[in-house]
Amino acid sequence: MSDLSVNPALTTWDGHHGLPRFDQIRDEDFAPAFDAALAAHEAEIDAIAANAEAPTFENTVVALETAGDELSRVSSLFWGKAGAHTNENIQALEREIAPKMSRHYSKIGMNAALFARNDALWEKRAELNLSVEQERVLERHWKGFVRAGAKLPKAEQERLADINEKLAGLGAKFGQNVLGDEKSWSLKLTEEAELEGLPQFLRDAMAAAARERGEADGYAVTLSRSIIEPFLTFSTRRDLREQAFKAWVARGANGGxxxxxxxxxxxxxxxxxxxxxxxxxxxxxxxxxxxxxxxxxxxxxxxxxxxxxxxxxxxxxxxxxxxxxxxxxxxxxxxxxxxxxxxxxxxxxxxxxSETELKPYLQLEKIIEACFDVAERLFGIKAVEVKGITAYHPDVRVFEIRDEKGGLKALFLGDYFARPSKRSGAWMSSFQSQHKLPLKNGAQGEIPIIYNVCNFAKPAEGKPALLSLDDARTLFHEFGHALHGMLSDVVYPSVSGTGVARDFVELPSQLYEHWLTVPEILEKYAVHYETGEPMPKALLDKVLAARTFxxxxxxxxxxxxxxxxxxxxxxxxxxxxxxxxxxxxxxxxxxxxxxxxxxxxxxxxxxxxxxxxxxxYSYMWSEVLDADAFAAFEESGNVFDPVMARKLKNNIYSVGGSVDPEETYKAFRGKLPDPQAMLKKKGLAMVGELAGSDA
Missing domain, CATH: 1.10.1370.10 (Neurolysin, domain 3)
Structure with missing residues (x-):
């Protein structure tokens, strides 16, 4: 983009190994950057549609795959900030941009000339001698056009575009309303009687939350899951539990x-x-x-x-x-x-x-190390933290992900602590997806830039962040998603990483959770934050025995x-x-x-x-898959079995959406899964019920 009003830092990422220079980007930069990027993408689309040459996979599908690079960059930065570090200016722009983006993509989906080129390729796909991945990419584009209304009459296309635009705006407002309720509510506690039953780790987190909200003293119960859930667990004050719980479940339903x-x-x-x-x-x-x-x-x-x-x-x-x-x-x-x-x-x-007995052994720092260690044992990659790099918030940490030979495989950003500017929950997203296509800037493909966002309670200054077992599972879960993005090894960006069917996307993340409770991982990384002593075997055995509690x-x-x-x-x-x-x-x-x-x-x-x-439902659908997939490692007698790990990497984590999910799962496991493995894992399978039909 040559528009002089656009901050080049939004689209030209020349920071550490191609990271954006977050410190050079201001909130007011986004609006003009979106305008310019949308116009540039529209011009690229018009050129593809108007190409006088007969449609080929290269001049139509590949051209679509690489079009809109500036828009992708601006969008990934903006939506990343809107989720993880928002403010009133960003929220106002979000309400404006969401419907505008929807209208933009509706226009592309209903471009008759563009669809005609894709449709012509789709009709003769058997003659094009395409690879499996190319067939999947062509199918994705063709179905995308059809699902966007390309075959509808003009009036119905316009109505569909209106619907999509309205839905985009409503979705943005819905999320902002929930965040608004979460930010505006807290329960301040000042008396010792109000803190009855609360362990020190929770008191520390609540004190830190109160300071973050501008309170000079006292403790704050907030609606962050990392505070509200332990408060509901340990508080002996039933009246306060009820008050906090009702506020938690009333988010988005408070009137006004x-x-x-x-x-x-x-x-x-x-x-x-x-x-x-x-x-x-x-x-x-x-x-x-x-x-x-x-x-x-x-x-x-x-x-x-x-x-x-x-x-x-x-x-x-x-x-x-x-x-x-x-x-x-x-x-x-x-x-x-x-x-x-x-x-x-x-x-x-x-x-x-109890949770209080367990928590001193679950330091955030050590669980992050455990995540990286499991990835190295299974997939041969190593995480190296790089200090001194400014990300989109001071709490965000940057890691290089390197392969067995030391080559740079990906960049990973970890954003772990709750704050009022961050929506609740935990998620993985990307600033840049892996692919191998040549780009206008002369690069041959791109490495993935992946980030995880969590909402763990931030500890008081100088104290370690201690996790619950559920928090630790969340960390492993989101890093499983991150691995899906970072291990991606495909040619085309639309099928990269997590670009898979919705009910398959949770498989890599939920499967990765299993390695958290592998005894040798807990024995190594579940160490007491004060003494450094490993979790006693008796406690470890109890934790493992209580997995279905x-x-x-x-x-x-x-x-x-x-x-x-x-x-x-x-x-x-x-x-x-x-x-x-x-x-x-x-x-x-x-x-x-x-x-x-x-x-x-x-x-x-x-x-x-x-x-x-x-x-x-897809979390449960994927849980059927992940229980069966981990059983394959257990059956091998080694949960880090190198043969199984290689099959897992080659057939699940690296192929993205380039292969049909049923086919790629069968290539890994040899069969489709049985739901009974999932029921058994949850402790819900009855005796004699260990045979059943495929999912």
Whole structure:
């Protein structure tokens, strides 16, 4: 781009090994950069569409693959900041840019001349002598055009573009509303009686959170999962647990400017209309057409199969918790703000260890090292931290990922601590994806630049960050996604890394979690933050024995959310989303002691964009795959078996979307998985149920 009003730092990345120079980018740079990048991309698209030469894979598909480089760079920087370090200026621009980007891509998807070129190639694909990857790339582009409305009459195309534009704006506002509720609420505690039961690590985190919010003293309960969950676990003050819990589950449903209920209703209506325009029975059918599951019936079949077992298990767990409450001389029922508190007491009784006993052995620094060590043992890559590089926030750390020969494979950024400017949750994303195509600047391909974002409680100055076991799993999970991006070895950017079917994308991340609890990893990296002593074997054995503890609760939380997601997206109209949610939960006989992991008004997976809409089930679909995949290592007798690791790298982590997911899984495992491996892992499989059908 030659526009002099555009800051070149947004599009010319000449920092360390091609990193952006984040310190040279200001918020006000983004608007003119988007305008210039959108115009440049449109000109490139027009040139491809107007090419007088007959369409070839090179002059059409490859040209599309490399077009829009400036827009990709500006977008990745902007959306990265919008998620991980936002402010009012960025949020205002996000509300403006999201619909503008949607309109831009709708225009491309409905470009008749451009589609005609792709369609001509698609019709004669058998004659083009394409590689498997090239066939997948061509198919992705052709289906992308069709799903964008390329075959619709002009009036319907315009309506579809309007719908997509509105959905983009609504998704941005939904996420901002949730963040607004999270930022605006905190519970300040100052009296010792209010802190009863809270371990020192949590007090330290709450004190740090209070300072971050401008409080000179006291402790803050915030809605960051790394604070709210341990508070609900350890606080003996039932009244405060109830207050905090109700604020947590009310995000997006507090009335006023941040209320999401009207947005949800409009989103569901627009999605249903979009699906009908494109010839699908409902939005779920539209979304699932391009996945492993294929149909809503297949998804609901798996979810209901798991639901019945999970609910039965959860009711057993609830009865045990009620017994503890009764023993304390109390007569209240198990309510959602009680579950974590009494489950922790039950775990202490059953397995004779507590979260407070475990946490000193789970230092963030050591778990990061464990992540890197597992990657080196499995895939031969090494992470080398590079100090002194300015990223998009002072907390962000930069690592070089190098292969066995020392060659640079990728750059990895780790952003681990919660802050008010960051949306909740944890995720992986990329500033740059791996590919091997020649670029206009003369480069032959690009290395991936991947980042992980987490929301762990930041420790007080001079103290180590201590994780819960769930936090440690989250770290491994997101690094599994990062590896999917960093180990990518494909030619074309559209099938790079995580560019796979939605219900396959969680396989590399969920599979990687398994190595956290491999005994030799815990023995090496679960060391006490004060003494450096490894976790005692007796405690380690208890942790491993307790892996399926509370599985009913966790599975009910998840599965209810997935079933509500599917119910929303298999209906023509939803007049009252909360009534539909209530109806689904009532039909499921949802235990009153448990709530959905993500209630509708803050279900960001589904409504803050449509990434996981009619797709939240995919975590469980992938869990069927990951349980079976790890079983392959266990069956080999060595969880770091080099033959299995090589097959895993070559068939799962490095191929991206260049191969059909069913085919690539079978190439790794020799067969498709059985759901029973997943049920067994969760402790939900009954005796005699270890045979079943393919997923």
């Amino acid at each position: 400017e941040t209320d999401n209920l009207a947005i949800v209703k409009e989103v569901l209506a627009l999605r249903a209309e979009k699906a009908k325009l494109l010839g699908y029975e409902n939005f779920a059918a539209f979304k699932l057409d391009n996945t492993m599951a294929k149909t809503p019936e297949a998804v609901n079949g798996l979810l209901h199969k798991v639901w019945d077992k999970a609910r039965a298990k959860a009711l057993e767990e609830e009865a045990s918790l009620a017994g503890l409450i009764s023993e304390e001389g109390k007569n209240h029922e198990v309510m959602p703000w009680d579950w974590r508190h009494y489950a922790e007491k039950l775990r202490q009784r059953m397995f004779n260890f 509370n599985a009913g609760f966790a599975t009910v939380e998840f599965t209810s959310s997935a079933l509500v997601d599917m119910a929303f997206h298999t209906r023509d109209a939803v007049d009252d989303p909360m009534a539909v949610q209530a109806q689904v939960l009532d039909e499921l006989k949802m235990p009153a002691s448990i709530v959905m992991r993500h209630a509708t008004p803050h279900f960001q997976h589904v409504f803050s964009g449509d990434g996981y809409s009619a797709g939240y």
